[in-house]
Amino acid sequence: MSKLDSKIPDGHISQKWADYKNHLKLVAPNNRPKIDIIVVGTGLAGSSAAASLGEMGYNVKAFCFQDSPRRAHSIAAQGGINAAKNYQNDGDSVYRLFYDTIKGGDYRAREANVHRLAEVSGNIIDQCVAQGVPFAREYGGLLDNRSFGGTQVQRTFYAAGQTGQQLLLGAYSALSRQIGLGRVEMFNRHEMLEIVKVDGKARGIIARNLVTGELERHSAHAVIIASGGYGNVYFLSTNAMGSNVSAAWKIHKQGALFANPCFVQIHPTCIPVHGANQSKLTLMSESLRNSGRIWVPKKKEDAAAIREGNLKPKQIAEDDRDYFLERRYPAFGNLVPRDVASRAAKERCDAGFGIEANDTNEGVYLDFSSEIRSKGKQTAFAQGDQSPSDEKILELGKKWVEEKYGNLFKMYEKITAENPYETPMKIYPAVHYTMGGVWVDYNLQSTIPGCFVAGEANFSDHGANRLGASALMQGLADGYFVLPYTVSDYLADEIRTGKIPTNTADFDDAENRVRDTINKFLNNNGIKSVDHFHKRLGLIIWNKVGMSRSEKGLTAALEEIAQLKEEFYKDVFVPGSSDELNPELEKALRVADLIDLGHLMALDALQRNESCGGHFREEYQDAEGETLRDDEKFNFVGAWEYQGHDITKEILHEEKLKYDFIKIAARNYK
Amino acid sequence: MASKFINISLKVWRQKNANAKGAIETYKLDNVSTDSSFLEMMDQLNEQLINERKEPVAFDHDCREGICGSCSMYINGRAHGPETGTTTCQLHMRSFNDGDTVYVEPWRAKAFPVIKDLVVDRSAFDRIQQAGGFVSVNTSGRTMDANATPIPKDDADKAFEAAACIGCGACVATCKNSSAMLFVGAKVSQYALLPQGKVEAKDRVLNMVRQMDEEGFGNCTNTGACEVECPKGISLENIARMNREFLKAALSAE
Numbered sequence: 031m032s033k034l035d036s037k038i039p040d041g042h043i044s045q046k047w048a049d050y051k052n053h054l055k056l057v058a059p060n061n062r063p064k065i066d067i068i069v070v071g072t073g074l075a076g077s078s079a080a081a082s083l084g085e086m087g088y089n090v091k092a093f094c095f096q097d098s099p100r101r102a103h104s105i106a107a108q109g110g111i112n113a114a115k116n117y118q119n120d121g122d123s124v125y126r127l128f129y130d131t132i133k134g135g136d137y138r139a140r141e142a143n144v145h146r147l148a149e150v151s152g153n154i155i156d157q158c159v160a161q162g163v164p165f166a167r168e169y170g171g172l173l174d175n176r177s178f179g180g181t182q183v184q185r186t187f188y189a190a191g192q193t194g195q196q197l198l199l200g201a202y203s204a205l206s207r208q209i210g211l212g213r214v215e216m217f218n219r220h221e222m223l224e225i226v227k228v229d230g231k232a233r234g235i236i237a238r239n240l241v242t243g244e245l246e247r248h249s250a251h252a253v254i255i256a257s258g259g260y261g262n263v264y265f266l267s268t269n270a271m272g273s274n275v276s277a278a279w280k281i282h283k284q285g286a287l288f289a290n291p292c293f294v295q296i297h298p299t300c301i302p303v304h305g306a307n308q309s310k311l312t313l314m315s316e317s318l319r320n321s322g323r324i325w326v327p328k329k330k331e332d333a334a335a336i337r338e339g340n341l342k343p344k345q346i347a348e349d350d351r352d353y354f355l356e357r358r359y360p361a362f363g364n365l366v367p368r369d370v371a372s373r374a375a376k377e378r379c380d381a382g383f384g385i386e387a388n389d390t391n392e393g394v395y396l397d398f399s400s401e402i403r404s405k406g407k408q409t410a411f412a413q414g415d416q417s418p419s420d421e422k423i424l425e426l427g428k429k430w431v432e433e434k435y436g437n438l439f440k441m442y443e444k445i446t447a448e449n450p451y452e453t454p455m456k457i458y459p460a461v462h463y464t465m466g467g468v469w470v471d472y473n474l475q476s477t478i479p480g481c482f483v484a485g486e487a488n489f490s491d492h493g494a495n496r497l498g499a500s501a502l503m504q505g506l507a508d509g510y511f512v513l514p515y516t517v518s519d520y521l522a523d524e525i526r527t528g529k530i531p532t533n534t535a536d537f538d539d540a541e542n543r544v545r546d547t548i549n550k551f552l553n554n555n556g557i558k559s560v561d562h563f564h565k566r567l568g569l570i571i572w573n574k575v576g577m578s579r580s581e582k583g584l585t586a587a588l589e590e591i592a593q594l595k596e597e598f599y600k601d602v603f604v605p606g607s608s609d610e611l612n613p614e615l616e617k618a619l620r621v622a623d624l625i626d627l628g629h630l631m632a633l634d635a636l637q638r639n640e641s642c643g644g645h646f647r648e649e650y651q652d653a654e655g656e657t658l659r660d661d662e663k664f665n666f667v668g669a670w671e672y673q674g675h676d677i678t679k680e681i682l683h684e685e686k687l688k689y690d691f692i693k694i695a696a697r698n699y700k
Numbered sequence: 701m702a703s704k705f706i707n708i709s710l711k712v713w714r715q716k717n718a719n720a721k722g723a724i725e726t727y728k729l730d731n732v733s734t735d736s737s738f739l740e741m742m743d744q745l746n747e748q749l750i751n752e753r754k755e756p757v758a759f760d761h762d763c764r765e766g767i768c769g770s771c772s773m774y775i776n777g778r779a780h781g782p783e784t785g786t787t788t789c790q791l792h793m794r795s796f797n798d799g800d801t802v803y804v805e806p807w808r809a810k811a812f813p814v815i816k817d818l819v820v821d822r823s824a825f826d827r828i829q830q831a832g833g834f835v836s837v838n839t840s841g842r843t844m845d846a847n848a849t850p851i852p853k854d855d856a857d858k859a860f861e862a863a864a865c866i867g868c869g870a871c872v873a874t875c876k877n878s879s880a881m882l883f884v885g886a887k888v889s890q891y892a893l894l895p896q897g898k899v900e901a902k903d904r905v906l907n908m909v910r911q912m913d914e915e916g917f918g919n920c921t922n923t924g925a926c927e928v929e930c931p932k933g934i935s936l937e938n939i940a941r942m943n944r945e946f947l948k949a950a951l952s953a954e
Contacts, residue, residue, distance in 0.1 A: 096762060097823070098822065098826050101769060152846075154841070155846045160844070161896070162890065164859040171856075204837075206829040207830070268765075304733070304735040305733050312765045313765075561743070605755050
């Protein structure tokens with residue numbers, strides 16, 4: 031019997047969640063105030079969970095390392111949130127959203143979880159509108175939608191290019207209301223550094239007050255980890271600087287299995303790297319692919335001339351442009367899923383057609399000129415001008431584009447000092463999202479009883495590739511509509527437990543572990559900064575566990591990471607002391623966990639002898655360079671069990687994936 | 701675009717903690733790429749300080765794409781530096797010249813006490829939000845259908861523009877009275893413009909303004925500096941709307 035019991039309920043896919051929910055145990059309102067819940071992280075999943083559980087009457091303690099819960103990185107999501115509302119009457123349904131998500135994930139996600147996600151997607155939009163989230167609307171006053179990659183319907187709700195911000199501020203307002211009512215106690219500038227288990231169950235955390243440096247003990251009857259993804263293992267990513275894997279990694283070290291770490295999303299449209307001091311990469315929303323066409327020159331000499339500054343993109347004639355996504359994938363064109371678009375861009379740049387004048391020549395064009403012309407003409411006609419001048423068309427077209435994507439265009443111009451209304455954007459793939467994460471069952475509970483994991487931190491819904499506008503959907507689904515039920519079911523057996531004391535050996539041990547690690551770093555007397563090691567780690571992972579992987583590269587990566595780990599502990603220098611605000615210490619603690627996680631990613635990528643979604647193994651591709659899955663051998667979730675300091679000793683457990691309602695097929699976007 | 705490299709001199713506010721006395725320290729920093737963001741320049745300074753075994757400068761930052769609202773530097777006497785409509789993280793070194801001296805200070809306001817160096821405590825904003833910046837609707841997923849109440853596009857757009865506030869506090873830092881009226885006005889406006897927010901409009905504005913006063917923010921004297929320095933271009937109209945809402949609420953209070 032596998033160690034992994036996914037607890038997927040029986041029944042027809044469309045009835046599973048409804049039936050299951052009806053039979054979950056409840057905690058009566060009079061008992062809820064006797065129960066404490068800890069929520070780590072205040073992004074979409076954490077804020078919505080904390081707010082909902084607070085509303086129900088539990089005592090909730092919420093933690094974030096930022097100075098305010100509103101700053102969690104969900105805030106930066108741009109494009110939108112999917113929901114099967116079918117407001118556009120284009121044939122959308124819960125089933126289609128479910129199907130697109132499973133297919134988009136390259137058949138490596140659980141059917142039951144994904145169907146539940148699709149079922150509650152409509153509720154999310156209702157809930158957010160009721161909270162006052164200002165989604166984009168049409169002139170008739172109803173909600174507007176747009177398309178995202180990997181779908182052939184318009185089901186994405188949005189608020190300009192700031193959808194994540196508006197949704198997070200909605201969840202933050204619900205959370206703020208509960209804080210104001212005293213139902214949630216908020217701990218800003220606090221970082222969870224250890225989980226405390228009592229008799230095998232999650233019973234609390236050790237958190238560091240980042241301002242005073244004090245280590246605090248917090249107990250609870252259940253702990254929810256909603257700490258986001260681990261994209262910062264690459265150093266350069268679209269993640270916030272503070273995004274980290276530590277909360278997830280701490281529970282992994284205490285017995286929570288970590289699933290599919292090699293499933294990482296490289297987003298096709300980010301601003302290319304500018305130089306050695308670059309600290310992060312900036313995304314340009316996928317929604318831009320609704321209006322922009324991706325191309326590189328057909329001739330290598332044109333690409334070279336552009337890089338040298340001797341040619342401008344506008345000077346390349348239409349016939350000399352290679353719209354490579356439209357060429358390779360006529361059915362979906364520029365709106366193929368992210369993994370497919372990213373690989374295609376890499377393929378062109380590797381072949382010498384890249385247009386960016388940086389060290390690697392890595393960059394392709396995202397061009398809005400066709401859309402500006404066509405929308406300009408449309409608008410002119412709508413205004414009654416049947417023969418608009420060229421200038422009029424351009425003016426109206428630019429205005430149309432500005433209304434849809436204004437903030438993104440502004441952001442692009444600030445970063446690159448180029449005007450994307452006049453010249454195409456230069457873009458290149460960058461690390462954006464991590465599908466892998468802590469293994470959870472249908473209840474979103476990890477293999478530590480009482481420890482639940484939500485949002486990007488878990489592995490559950492996106493398989494090997496996440497579709498655009500689905501991360502926001504999953505974060506809020508988990509927090510608003512799944513955890514309140516499943517956590518209550520778990521807590522129904524805790525009403526007689528009473529307050530968990532913190533003056534026990536279990537808390538002593540956990541606190542001592544944290545204190546020892548901190549002291550070790552501060553007394554290390556090394557010679558190199560934390561960033562020095564983080565950047566080196568990032569390069570190893572990007573080159574060998576990035577968009578393209580091979581047995582040879584991964585084997586080398588394993589050695590290089592082990593070597594880096596040794597050097598890190600020997601040579602890292604952490605200034606300052608433990609009893610003050612000390613950002614270098616915070617970074618050192620996070621990078622230590624990222625190194626181990628990076629190691630596990632390489633291990634996971636090496637065992638998965640197939641290509642699927644974001645995981646592309648060079649050995650497994652067809653004649654056209656498309657991914658080759660191996661459903662015989664690898665149709666499973668790979669969940670790793672920690673075995674101590676040496677990551678290569680981790681044990682792999684397999685959760686076989688069953689497709690009862692969808693016919694598994696090759697993923698085709700042609 | 702070819703990168704240029706410049707050498708600059710930095711005058712940075714250093715303060716060990718909330719109780720310590722702070723002072724300006726001078727640092728020379730060479731070979732700063734003009735393509736670097738201001739925060740990448742600060743990273744470079746910190747790397748230099750660490751290599752000299754000195755303590756790096758503490759500053760708040762996170763998303764580095766102008767949306768989280770963490771970064772908060774007063775640069776050459778202006779919140780978020782010389783460009784308008786820009787957060788510190790989106791300010792690039794191409795806005796500076798070789799040989800420049802650049803002053804970097806924290807937000808200065810009674811309600812935003814310094815924690816360390818350039819890091820200030822902005823939790824007062826959270827408490828204002830907790831006093832009324834929400835619609836009192838519980839999570840149920842069984843609210844009415846999202847399209848049941850059409851909202852005129854113009855109102856929805858204006859609500860969105862107000863809701864675009866990132867809560868960075870530049871408005872407070874730049875105001876000679878350290879007033880938070882633009883921040884509070886934006887939140888009050890977002891809800892006042894939407895049908896969902898109307899039910900609690902009266903209590904909301906009264907409670908949020910009361911909390912704002914308790915936190916020690918100053919009054920608005922219509923200088924308009926906040927609007928100029930706001931990285932998201934939040935309009936002064938939001939303050940006017942809040943004043944109208946407040947008056948309406950105060951006059952109709954029992």
